[in-house]
Amino acid sequence: MADGAPLLDVSGLTRYFDVSKPWLNRVLEREQRQFLTAVADASFSIKRGETFALVGESGSGKSTIAKMIVGLLTPSAGEIRFDGQPLRFDQGRISRTLRRRFQMIFQDPFASLNPRWRVGDIIAEPIRTFGLASGPAVTAEARRLLDVVGLSATDINKFPHEFSGGQRQRIAIARALSSKPEFIVCDEPTSALDVSVQAQILNLMRDLQDEFGLTYLLISHDLSVVRHMANRIGVLYLGRLVEQADAKRLFTDPQHPYSRMLLDAVPDLALSGRRRQPVTGEIPNPIDPPPGCAFHPRCPHVMEVCRRELPAPRETATGAAACHLLTTA
Amino acid sequence: MADPVLSVRDLVVEFPTRRGTLRALDQVSFDIARGEVLGMVGESGAGKSLTGAAIIGLLEPPGRIAGGEVWLSGERIDTLPAEKMRRIRGRRIGMVFQDPLTSLNPLYTVAQQLIETIRTHLDVGEREARRRAVALLDRVGIPAAARRIDDYPHHFSGGMRQRVVIALALAAEPELVIADEPTTALDVSVQAQIIDVLKEICAERGASVMLITHDMGVIAETADRVAVLYAGRMAEIGPVRDVITAAEHPYTRGLMGSIPTLTQTADRLTQIPGSMPRLDAIPAGCAFNPRCPEVMARCRTDRPVMLNRGGRRAVACWLHAEAGKERAHG
Numbered sequence: 001m002a003d004g005a006p007l008l009d010v011s012g013l014t015r016y017f018d019v020s021k022p023w024l025n026r027v028l029e030r031e032q033r034q035f036l037t038a039v040a041d042a043s044f045s046i047k048r049g050e051t052f053a054l055v056g057e058s059g060s061g062k063s064t065i066a067k068m069i070v071g072l073l074t075p076s077a078g079e080i081r082f083d084g085q086p087l088r089f090d091q092g093r094i095s096r097t098l099r100r101r102f103q104m105i106f107q108d109p110f111a112s113l114n115p116r117w118r119v120g121d122i123i124a125e126p127i128r129t130f131g132l133a134s135g136p137a138v139t140a141e142a143r144r145l146l147d148v149v150g151l152s153a154t155d156i157n158k159f160p161h162e163f164s165g166g167q168r169q170r171i172a173i174a175r176a177l178s179s180k181p182e183f184i185v186c187d188e189p190t191s192a193l194d195v196s197v198q199a200q201i202l203n204l205m206r207d208l209q210d211e212f213g214l215t216y217l218l219i220s221h222d223l224s225v226v227r228h229m230a231n232r233i234g235v236l237y238l239g240r241l242v243e244q245a246d247a248k249r250l251f252t253d254p255q256h257p258y259s260r261m262l263l264d265a266v267p268d269l270a271l272s273g274r275r276r277q278p279v280t281g282e283i284p285n286p287i288d289p290p291p292g293c294a295f296h297p298r299c300p301h302v303m304e305v306c307r308r309e310l311p312a313p314r315e316t317a318t319g320a321a322a323c324h325l326l327t328t329a
Numbered sequence: 330m331a332d333p334v335l336s337v338r339d340l341v342v343e344f345p346t347r348r349g350t351l352r353a354l355d356q357v358s359f360d361i362a363r364g365e366v367l368g369m370v371g372e373s374g375a376g377k378s379l380t381g382a383a384i385i386g387l388l389e390p391p392g393r394i395a396g397g398e399v400w401l402s403g404e405r406i407d408t409l410p411a412e413k414m415r416r417i418r419g420r421r422i423g424m425v426f427q428d429p430l431t432s433l434n435p436l437y438t439v440a441q442q443l444i445e446t447i448r449t450h451l452d453v454g455e456r457e458a459r460r461r462a463v464a465l466l467d468r469v470g471i472p473a474a475a476r477r478i479d480d481y482p483h484h485f486s487g488g489m490r491q492r493v494v495i496a497l498a499l500a501a502e503p504e505l506v507i508a509d510e511p512t513t514a515l516d517v518s519v520q521a522q523i524i525d526v527l528k529e530i531c532a533e534r535g536a537s538v539m540l541i542t543h544d545m546g547v548i549a550e551t552a553d554r555v556a557v558l559y560a561g562r563m564a565e566i567g568p569v570r571d572v573i574t575a576a577e578h579p580y581t582r583g584l585m586g587s588i589p590t591l592t593q594t595a596d597r598l599t600q601i602p603g604s605m606p607r608l609d610a611i612p613a614g615c616a617f618n619p620r621c622p623e624v625m626a627r628c629r630t631d632r633p634v635m636l637n638r639g640g641r642r643a644v645a646c647w648l649h650a651e652a653g654k655e656r657a658h659g
Binding site: 057058164165166167194195196197198199200202203206221222223224225227228251261262263264265266267268269278279280282283 | 372519525543545547584591600601604
């Protein structure tokens with residue numbers, strides 16, 4: 001499916017958040033400014049037609065990366081290139097032709113659709129904004145999109161509250177498709193849904209990918225969903241990409257101890273009696289991350305060097321992993 | 330099964346509304362044996378949490394038990410006056426809810442809450458209660474329990490808070506623990522730890538567990554038996570391994586097929602068309618019939634009764650009507 005040049009190329013992407021107390025408090029309590037590093041030096045690229053997944057626990061920076069890519073947040077450092085052209089949302093208006101080509105699907109279909117708008121208007125907004133059609137053609141296109149995502153064309157005059165969670169997510173997908181994008185960022189698209197509805201949405205997303213040649217960035221905390229959808233996977237821990245690999249490889253031969261731990265934490269539905277190491281510890285406070293490798297307090301293979309030095313990403317069979325074990329081995 | 334800890338018989342829960350009475354639970358029956366972990370699964374709105382709430386007498390009005398019986402160790406509890414029921418909660422039935430912050434009082438230290446619970450239900454002095462509280466916290470895996478017991482709930486992380494809630498649920502040595510989505514608000518790596526703690530500590534103390542969750546994976550890891558609910562009715566019940574590997578109800582089969590797993594290679598997930606009916610529009614006959622791939626004429630008119638399938642399995646599906654014996658109560 002995937003061919004040659006990357007559609008999206010992210011390098012050195014970093015984002016700080018200022019979480020300091022207000023100025024007066026800082027002066028009175030003699031405190032320094034505090035910064036939270038949500039994403040640190042993340043680099044990855046996504047090929048055309050591929051599904052790249054970012055996995056990690058809460059606070060690992062998954063959604064921050066997604067938001068920076070679609071321009072909802074400005075990066076503190078680093079560069080995002082889309083089809084070879086840099087995306088600079090902070091400097092002037094990004095060209096509409098470029099902006100049209102990527103879209104986003106959000107986690108909560110109850111919050112991402114305007115409750116006062118009819119479904120037809122919700123789906124038609126990108127078509128009008130980008131001037132892709134006019135007059136009756138807009139409505140015709142909205143009807144067609146409803147059909148594409150498995151809803152009825154007659155739903156066009158209904159309001160979002162008349163639909164279930166899964167149906168709303170279909171509407172959100174129809175809206176994302178309406179600008180005829182090549183790239184869609186899907187931020188936990190099924191986390192709010194029941195499993196049987198999740199299966200419907202995941203199947204739909206795959207069908208649409210095949211039909212329109214879409215490229216996905218899938219953000220998820222659910223490794224089973226990621227296993228089902230992704231070609232390549234990036235594992236995030238406290239804002240850093242600790243491992244990147246082909247999906248198959250990551251699940252059969254994880255290189256970073258954290259990837260291993262995440263896999264071991266997934267309940268064994270197949271009752272295969274797969275051997276698992278018990279998981280220990282919790283993700284530390286990102287305002288005050290541990291020195292050296294951020295994972296060292298939970299790592300079963302921790303060494304002296306891990307407490308001091310941040311490991312550099314090292315090439316692995318199908319990607320890269322940032323762990324001192326790989327350098328010493 | 331001799332002397333179950335919990336026995337629920339034909340439980341019916343109704344919500345009167347302006348547009349008629351909604352039947353949210355319809356003739357749900359199951360037993361939980363001593364020391365057994367029963368998983369209760371279903372999708373949103375299937376009635377999992379409602380079953381738990383009805384058993385502990387915490388149905389939100391106007392919801393009410395409109396039929397059936399709930400027995401705790403041979404004593405009928407659904408007809409008890411509120412004051413007596415209040416004494417059973419916490420003492421004989423411990424509870425763990427989804428959000429640990431709502432189960433803990435933010436204005437009291439963990440020590441105050443644990444000691445109060447222990448002294449309310451057990452006849453011990455302050456010092457002994459504190460000793461037991463520290464031992465419990467230590468057992469659920471709070472590091473430096475003797476020091477951290479004097480911290481407030483907000484000092485703990487989400488996973489640690491849920492451990493405190495488990496300690497609180499077990500403080501009075503209950504016979505039964507009802508855990509309603511205990512790990513849903515937690516990250517996967519923390520979820521696995523909490524499940525282990527809950528399972529171990531209940532086994533140690535011989536407490537039975539009713540584990541309510543939407544996550545089949547959690548059930549597979551934890552439960553001895555599993556009950557599957559659909560639209561307020563029991564679809565299937567049986568030992569976890571049997572239900573997961575060889576489900577008998579088409580709904581359970583669809584549900585299992587729709588879950589992506591780490592080992593599967595299929596390109597598409599099995600999907601059940603449509604969605605669960607609303608409570609005011611439950612179809613005649615079997616509630617699942619409009620979505621069922623194996624629907625028969627009978628399914629559209631007659632509601633299937635629970636058919637006993639042997640080996641502590643039962644299924645409410647006409648497909649198995651010839652093979653099994655119909656149970657007296659349905």
